[in-house]
Amino acid sequence: MLKEKNIAVAIILSLVTCGIYGIVWFINLTDDAAYINDDRSFSGGKAFLFTLITCGIYGIYWNYKMGKTLYDGKTKRGLHASDNSILYLILGLIGLGIVNYCLMQNEINEVANQTK
Numbered sequence: 001m002l003k004e005k006n007i008a009v010a011i012i013l014s015l016v017t018c019g020i021y022g023i024v025w026f027i028n029l030t031d032d033a034a035y036i037n038d039d040r041s042f043s044g045g046k047a048f049l050f051t052l053i054t055c056g057i058y059g060i061y062w063n064y065k066m067g068k069t070l071y072d073g074k075t076k077r078g079l080h081a082s083d084n085s086i087l088y089l090i091l092g093l094i095g096l097g098i099v100n101y102c103l104m105q106n107e108i109n110e111v112a113n114q115t116k
Helices: 005-018 020-037 044-053 057-075 085-093 098-112
Strands: none
Touching: 005 020, 005 098, 020 044, 020 057, 020 098, 044 057, 057 085, 057 098, 085 098
């Protein structure tokens, strides 16, 4: 079940915990996107592990994949969706990953609100 998360609280917690909550948020975003798209192969733990192993290279791909996954999941559910995968990729490349987290969380919150 999806739960709506407060984006401002997530940002503050990420800053206060020096990024530790950002890791938790990354994993939760991935798991929620996989749930929306009904994709059992896409998990937050694996995505985080691959990002660590590849010294961040997988994280760049993850941004793109999250855009595609959220788009596919929202269209499967009959919701209006925009394919933001290129936007997420560009923001990730220029170091604005936290902005991606916020945009992704906003999309997940939209789905969570529709399923209430």
